[in-house]
Amino acid sequence: MSRSHKIGSRREIDSAIERTYRLADDATVTPGMLLEIVDVDDDGVPLVGPQTGDGENVSVRIALEKKTGSTTPREEPKDVDLDSAGDEVRAYVLRPGEGDENGLAGGAITAGEPVVSNGDGTFAEHVDEDEGAKLAVALEDASADDRFEYEVI
Structure with a gap:
């Protein structure tokens, strides 16, 4: 607990x-x-x-x-x-690794890539600088539906 x-x-x-x-x-x-x-x-x-x-x-x-x-x-x-x-x-x-709100929505990421929230508790690779500020960087590789650690920047 x-x-x-x-x-x-x-x-x-x-x-x-x-x-x-x-x-x-x-x-x-x-x-x-x-x-x-x-x-x-x-x-x-x-x-x-x-x-x-x-x-x-x-x-x-x-x-x-x-x-x-x-x-x-x-x-x-x-x-x-x-x-x-x-x-x-x-x-x-809210740090990663606790709860169910840090899964990768789809695709794959590698450590060091920027990620953004999908607004539903999942994350996606940040690919469009115009869509919002880059706030987090993946600390490990992950595939779709995987939980992963990230650092808020």
Whole structure:
């Protein structure tokens, strides 16, 4: 049985890792919402917004957040929406190897190839730079329906 911990109103596996992103222009997100990286700012920090559809990006979940540059403890509830471009967004990235949500949808990939989410818990090779940001790289070879390890970048 996997160890788990509470994130918002969901229980998540302990293999989740925390990353920090910034909110993209004209985006509003709420804790617990699935996100995708839509761009990268001049400092190399990924900009996130709500996940928009299939075949775009690897999903992450917001765990908690604070305003960029804040030096005082947060006094507002965790579930407040973030809607100002550049706001810091701390999110849990669900790591591979746990659950049933990291299978290859079809075809085959080799270690080092970029992959994207199909929006249904499966992944496909990332072949079109215009379809969305490249968010993950396969760490091992895989064939259709195989589970594989990947690294979120």
